[in-house]
Amino acid sequence: MSRITIHDVSKAAGVSIKTVSRVLNSEPNVRSETRARVLKLVEELNYHPSLSARSLAGRSSNLIGLIYQNPSANYVVDLQKGALERCHTRGYRLLVHPCEGTDVSSVRDLAGLVLESHLDGVILAPPLSDSTEVLAELQKHRIRFVRIAPTVDLDAYSCVFMNDVAAAREMTEYLIALGHERIGFINGPPGHPVTEQRYLGYTLALRSHGLDVDPQLVDRGEFTFDSGLAAARRLLSRATRPTAVFASNDDMAAGTIMAAHEMGLSIPQRLSVAGFDDSYVAQVIWPRLTTVHQPTYEMAHQAADMLFRSLGDEAPPKSVEIPYRMVCRESTGPRPTN
Amino acid sequence: MSRITIHDVSKAAGVSIKTVSRVLNSEPNVRSETRARVLKLVEELNYHPSLSARSLAGRSSNLIGLIYQNPSANYVVDLQKGALERCHTRGYRLLVHPCEGTDVSSVRDLAGLVLESHLDGVILAPPLSDSTEVLAELQKHRIRFVRIAPTVDLDAYSCVFMNDVAAAREMTEYLIALGHERIGFINGPPGHPVTEQRYLGYTLALRSHGLDVDPQLVDRGEFTFDSGLAAARRLLSRATRPTAVFASNDDMAAGTIMAAHEMGLSIPQRLSVAGFDDSYVAQVIWPRLTTVHQPTYEMAHQAADMLFRSLGDEAPPKSVEIPYRMVCRESTGPRPTN
DNA sequence: GCCCGCATAGACAGCGCTGTCAATCAAACG
DNA sequence: CGTTTGATTGACAGCGCTGTCTATGCGGGC
Numbered sequence A, B: 001m002s003r004i005t006i007h008d009v010s011k012a013a014g015v016s017i018k019t020v021s022r023v024l025n026s027e028p029n030v031r032s033e034t035r036a037r038v039l040k041l042v043e044e045l046n047y048h049p050s051l052s053a054r055s056l057a058g059r060s061s062n063l064i065g066l067i068y069q070n071p072s073a074n075y076v077v078d079l080q081k082g083a084l085e086r087c088h089t090r091g092y093r094l095l096v097h098p099c100e101g102t103d104v105s106s107v108r109d110l111a112g113l114v115l116e117s118h119l120d121g122v123i124l125a126p127p128l129s130d131s132t133e134v135l136a137e138l139q140k141h142r143i144r145f146v147r148i149a150p151t152v153d154l155d156a157y158s159c160v161f162m163n164d165v166a167a168a169r170e171m172t173e174y175l176i177a178l179g180h181e182r183i184g185f186i187n188g189p190p191g192h193p194v195t196e197q198r199y200l201g202y203t204l205a206l207r208s209h210g211l212d213v214d215p216q217l218v219d220r221g222e223f224t225f226d227s228g229l230a231a232a233r234r235l236l237s238r239a240t241r242p243t244a245v246f247a248s249n250d251d252m253a254a255g256t257i258m259a260a261h262e263m264g265l266s267i268p269q270r271l272s273v274a275g276f277d278d279s280y281v282a283q284v285i286w287p288r289l290t291t292v293h294q295p296t297y298e299m300a301h302q303a304a305d306m307l308f309r310s311l312g313d314e315a316p317p318k319s320v321e322i323p324y325r326m327v328c329r330e331s332t333g334p335r336p337t338n
Numbered sequence C: 001g002c003c004c005g006c007a008t009a010g011a012c013a014g015c016g017c018t019g020t021c022a023a024t025c026a027a028a029c030g
Numbered sequence D: 001c002g003t004t005t006g007a008t009t010g011a012c013a014g015c016g017c018t019g020t021c022t023a024t025g026c027g028g029g030c
Helices: A006-013 A015-025 A034-043 A049-056 A073-090 A104-117 A132-140 A166-177 A192-208 A227-237 A251-264 A279-284 A296-311 B006-013 B018-023 B034-047 B051-057 B073-090 B104-117 B133-138 B162-176 B193-208 B225-237 B250-262 B280-284 B296-311
Strands: A061-069 A093-100 A122-124 A144-148 A159-161 A181-188 A219-220 A244-247 A272-274 A291-293 A319-321 A325-327 B065-066 B091-097 B121-124 B144-148 B157-160 B184-188 B218-222 B246-249 B272-274 B292-293 B319-322 B325-327
Touching: A006 A034, A015 A034, A015 B184, A034 A272, A049 B051, A049 B104, A061 A073, A061 A104, A061 A296, A073 A093, A073 A296, A073 B073, A073 B091, A093 A104, A093 B073, A093 B104, A104 A132, A104 B051, A104 B091, A122 A132, A122 A296, A144 A296, A159 A296, A159 B218, A166 A181, A166 A192, A166 A244, A166 A272, A166 A291, A166 A325, A181 A192, A181 A227, A181 A251, A219 A227, A227 A244, A227 A251, A227 B034, A227 B280, A227 B319, A251 A272, A251 A279, A251 B280, A279 B225, A279 B250, B006 B018, B006 B034, B018 B034, B065 B073, B065 B104, B065 B296, B073 B091, B073 B296, B091 B104, B104 B133, B121 B133, B121 B296, B133 B162, B133 B325, B144 B296, B157 B296, B162 B246, B162 B272, B162 B325, B184 B193, B184 B225, B184 B250, B218 B225, B218 B250, B225 B250, B250 B272, B250 B280, B292 B319
Parallel strands: A061 A093, A061 A122, A122 A144, A144 A159, A159 A319, A181 A219, A181 A244, A244 A272, B065 B091, B065 B121, B121 B144, B144 B157, B157 B319, B184 B218, B184 B246, B246 B272
Antiparallel strands: A291 A325, B292 B325
């Protein structure tokens, strides 16, 4: 059973291969009755055009890449789901490419992917969306891309983002409204796009409510559970222990909850904990985590959509903001009255 | 800056394109000095052969597919990591394909992928590795595949697996050794390959220690957190409440821990909980979960390896067993003495 | 009746490689 | 010295499509 090609379809339909090609690509100037006949044969013969041949002969490969460098499985999977869903409806395939970093060999790797696979475009997830090396490499090869949650050169290229500053601020204000005044913060790693933004939101909220930013209440992790656990242990052992901790992502918030359990601090009675992302872990730990829902799926979906639009003739909107959503669960409560 | 092709390299090296092709594909009969010259030019010109052209002209596309249908993000990511790592060293690209199910349209989708993309082979993750529809479709198109954790036709095709029965049995025996006699079990969905196996391990352990399998102590979920939570609520509300619950995956075990928290049952003092998989969630919930480490990464890695070997001339081993590992943490303890 | 314009369709080159087969050359053999 | 052999290399077709150019048919305006 050898492969069915466009020739088989054209012979069966009694037309030239070019006409079959026109039908497949929804090009104009085909009589509707011819079109119907071809489509019928395509169906009957179970014909699937070869992507290799298409990308070799034409301008498009119907392949896009999703480039990420992220330790959080749930984030990556949400990203993939969003992009895949959109790819599916548009007839594209998705090549996933976890990028080690922004060192020379990783960037070369990325270039290799782009060159070998004829990618039509790529979606860049943070923190790669801010990497000048990666951006330069993509531009060198004239590859279209859409960035997710970038923080630099916002206007230069298409991107999808959410307002991390406002979200972090709103969460902090929520904690303040609960009566908390000593609110700890676990920051992300320096250099990561969202790190500064979430911290900024935290400080803005404090200041606008007349509270000082106490360096003793701020620690730092790497957006991982273990680093959050370590940071929380330090934070909660300080003389002036916070009554609430806002961790700048859910994994670190989960670490904070673990630290509190270890120290016998009941949540939320003696310590409130808030996270950021609304990842899977937020819903399965006890108590369930108050957090900010980051619309990862929607962002990837939108990013893919913008990419496809820019691959067509439409000029896509330069940037799209996706709304976040506060999710209040049981890990936060009023300030303990001691 | 247009694309560098094999012609550019051949001109620069003063050889024919065929010789460049030979060098790139490590074919014999090229003088080592010619080979060196070509390789030097490839490097200098930053030449990357077009995968489309290769797959169109040759027998191989250097593309393999990873087909899964799994709700658990961590499982999927581990699978991808394992497969990607191996692909990388072998110069292959990975197309990920989440398959909705085994209905007609999903199978057509899969066939479309295979036909359009010229996949050299695919890796099938459970529960698809047991789907006769999927297997038939792949065979129809003569696609090589390696199955992960199949339970049927083990000898018919290459596969990678772990001993779920032994693992479930060992975990149950561990609970028995802790003194538990009323050990609840949360089963997976019927039809999923591992469901029967883990349940079998559970019953074997009970029987071999003179304990009855009490249907009142067995409930069922869908391998998701919510379904595990629901099952645990039912299980823990029964008149003869178990002193330990063995959930057949970690997500459902996390649900069980949540249910225990809801009911004020302290773990492991009044209830022991064990899971299966050692997924991310097992390490971040409180108390941390006693579970069986499923070597997902290694299985995917091995599966990719076997696939590549079977694409070459080597006859790969029919099936490979990867060892599991018990991971004892704080969610299990001695039977409460009441 | 003639020409133009548009809708429809086909012929054909060629995308960048690999597979096949033929050509060349040096060493080895009788 | 002619001939065979094996190593090395190249010429060329063709994989399955798309892009470009050309051909044909048909209706309308003069």
